[in-house]
Amino acid sequence: MSLQTRCELALPHWLESFVADWPEPLQTAEQRMRLAIALSAENVRHSTGGPFGAIVVEEDSSRLIAVGVNLVTTAELSIAHAEMVAISLAQSAAGNWNLGHATATQLVTSCEPCAMCFGAVPWSGVSSLIWGANREDAEAVGFDEGDKPANWVQSLENRGIRTQADVLREEAAAVLQKYAKKEGAIYHPGAGIDG
Amino acid sequence: MSLQTRCELALPHWLESFVADWPEPLQTAEQRMRLAIALSAENVRHSTGGPFGAIVVEEDSSRLIAVGVNLVTTAELSIAHAEMVAISLAQSAAGNWNLGHATATQLVTSCEPCAMCFGAVPWSGVSSLIWGANREDAEAVGFDEGDKPANWVQSLENRGIRTQADVLREEAAAVLQKYAKKEGAIYHPGAGIDG
Numbered sequence: 001m002s003l004q005t006r007c008e009l010a011l012p013h014w015l016e017s018f019v020a021d022w023p024e025p026l027q028t029a030e031q032r033m034r035l036a037i038a039l040s041a042e043n044v045r046h047s048t049g050g051p052f053g054a055i056v057v058e059e060d061s062s063r064l065i066a067v068g069v070n071l072v073t074t075a076e077l078s079i080a081h082a083e084m085v086a087i088s089l090a091q092s093a094a095g096n097w098n099l100g101h102a103t104a105t106q107l108v109t110s111c112e113p114c115a116m117c118f119g120a121v122p123w124s125g126v127s128s129l130i131w132g133a134n135r136e137d138a139e140a141v142g143f144d145e146g147d148k149p150a151n152w153v154q155s156l157e158n159r160g161i162r163t164q165a166d167v168l169r170e171e172a173a174a175v176l177q178k179y180a181k182k183e184g185a186i187y188h189p190g191a192g193i194d195g
Numbered sequence: 196m197s198l199q200t201r202c203e204l205a206l207p208h209w210l211e212s213f214v215a216d217w218p219e220p221l222q223t224a225e226q227r228m229r230l231a232i233a234l235s236a237e238n239v240r241h242s243t244g245g246p247f248g249a250i251v252v253e254e255d256s257s258r259l260i261a262v263g264v265n266l267v268t269t270a271e272l273s274i275a276h277a278e279m280v281a282i283s284l285a286q287s288a289a290g291n292w293n294l295g296h297a298t299a300t301q302l303v304t305s306c307e308p309c310a311m312c313f314g315a316v317p318w319s320g321v322s323s324l325i326w327g328a329n330r331e332d333a334e335a336v337g338f339d340e341g342d343k344p345a346n347w348v349q350s351l352e353n354r355g356i357r358t359q360a361d362v363l364r365e366e367a368a369a370v371l372q373k374y375a376k377k378e379g380a381i382y383h384p385g386a387g388i389d390g
Contacts, residue, residue: 089201091271
């Protein structure tokens with residue numbers, strides 16, 4: 001038997017220079033979200049995955065630690081949501097699974113986290129989470145957000161993770177709508193589409 | 196700025212030969228669970244991560260598709276729970292993010308999935324999920340299972356994913372207890388331990 005012993009999360013090739021050329025600072029929630037949304041839009045434009053982008057920044061210094069985009073259909077990994085990619089690359093960059101090990105960090109995602117990404121947030125060590133589009137926006141174009149606890153926001157807050165919803169929501173939702181019009185794959189088993 | 200562009204999930208070196216030498220078939224739930232538990236125990240013995248193991252098998256043929264162990268502290272990735280590793284390696288082996296793309300598959304995990312892994316199960320395409328130790332067993336030794344919907348089992352069943360709890364529960368829980376006695380790191384930010 002030959003056992004699969006490794007797999008990789010790797011950002012698409014367009015991404016590094018796109019981020020290097022990003023002109024804006026990342027000081028405010030809106031500035032941070034603008035980059036996350038831009039990543040989601042570029043990911044659609046380059047057909048490198050679903051319409052979702054995320055970044056991890058240091059809360060105080062606004063230093064960018066890592067970015068992520070949805071890679072499900074290109075990496076052939078169902079866990080490769082933008083948030084999971086950003087969290088994992090941030091931890092790899094830091095050499096530490098706990099993104100709160102040195103200083104407070106924030107996860108910024110272009111869309112409300114699904115059930116998996118919601119569950120991943122407390123394990124990551126981030127201190128705060130902000131999102132753009134929400135569940136309704138994602139579901140309106142056919143995505144499945146999964147089953148979260150009804151009080152999922154309070155659950156994060158109870159764990160000391162601050163949250164902020166609806167940051168540039170319309171701009172973020174517009175990328176989802178554009179993706180749906182492009183007939184991008186809605187890649188979950190329930191959708192009956194084999195990615 | 197130098198951007199982290201990739202990271203890897205890689206099984207520990209002891210694992211490939213351990214699985215190759217595994218003597219039992221994987222036909223029954225108990226046989227499958229015995230391998231998942233053995234992986235959890237070996238992971239503790241080799242100090243390569245937390246006390247959790249998982250496998251993905253084809254339901255009908257009982258063919259082993261992939262295995263996983265918890266790699267959080269060794270890979271420095273908070274998402275590297277045994278279930279996430281097994282799912283991702285199975286998808287890499289298949290070259291398809293949907294583990295139901297060809298035939299029905301089962302995820303077998305030594306412990307009830309946490310909130311993140313629960314959320315990941317429907318996206319993976321597996322048709323069924325069985326687990327050994329449960330939430331109480333994990334929390335009794337200090338692990339945090341996260342906040343799942345109260346009806347999380349029904350949620351999976353509603354999505355067509357069959358479930359079976361408490362398969363060799365005592366054997367699975369014994370590994371958790373052994374890990375706790377060995378004072379293994381309880382690696383989540385709330386535990387106040389920097390992994």
